[in-house]
Amino acid sequence: MRINIGCNDLKLPDFVNIDNDPVVKPDIVADASHLPFDDGSVDEIYAGHLLEHFAENENVIKEWHRVLKTGGKITITVPDVQKSLLLYSQGEITLGLLNRVVFGADDRVLQNHHQIFTKDILLLQMNPYFNAQIVEDSPYAFFKVKWQTIAEGMKI
Numbered sequence: 001m002r003i004n005i006g007c008n009d010l011k012l013p014d015f016v017n018i019d020n021d022p023v024v025k026p027d028i029v030a031d032a033s034h035l036p037f038d039d040g041s042v043d044e045i046y047a048g049h050l051l052e053h054f055a056e057n058e059n060v061i062k063e064w065h066r067v068l069k070t071g072g073k074i075t076i077t078v079p080d081v082q083k084s085l086l087l088y089s090q091g092e093i094t095l096g097l098l099n100r101v102v103f104g105a106d107d108r109v110l111q112n113h114h115q116i117f118t119k120d121i122l123l124l125q126m127n128p129y130f131n132a133q134i135v136e137d138s139p140y141a142f143f144k145v146k147w148q149t150i151a152e153g154m155k156i
Contacts, residue, residue, distance in 0.1 A: 001016060002015045002043055002044040002046075003015060003018055003037075004017045005047045005064070006019055006048065007026050008024050009024050018030050018032070032047070032054075032060055032063070032064075033059055033060045035067050039067065040068070040069045041067060042069060044075075045064055045067075045075070046074075046138075047075070048075075048142065049078065051076055051115065051122075051125075052079060052114065052116070055115070058125070061126065065155060070155050070156075073154055074126075074152070074154070075151070076150070077138065077141050078149055079101040079102075080117055080118055080119065081101065081118060082118040083146060083147050085098070102116060122149055122151050127153075130156060131156050132153030133151065133153070134149060134151050138150050
């Protein structure tokens, strides 16, 4: 089983698409920090632009570790504040976009950000649970933007 946690309107084919908002019509309505799966029952997890919405990331990452099989793959995409600040200073993104990267969107309930990320912060949070590394791209990343960071890992 492959799961796309926090799918919003961006459904992945061949994945069980999960979101806590029934309005987006996910396959399963569930909170990302309390998944309705048995321990070690998931082969692969994708979480795109979700982790920054939690004030307490370790509990969320522990939950994803719990459901993932040993050797299972996880891909996490987050907005990267360091990349965003550089792009803003170079005139490649607007102040409005920079603010959305840092603070989140206001077009949906609960879209504010509680955590900022850089490559190092993401790896520090993932590596106690997954053997993770930064990658340049992912076939699952819907947004191909310079201001995000993508990490892939395996459950250890």
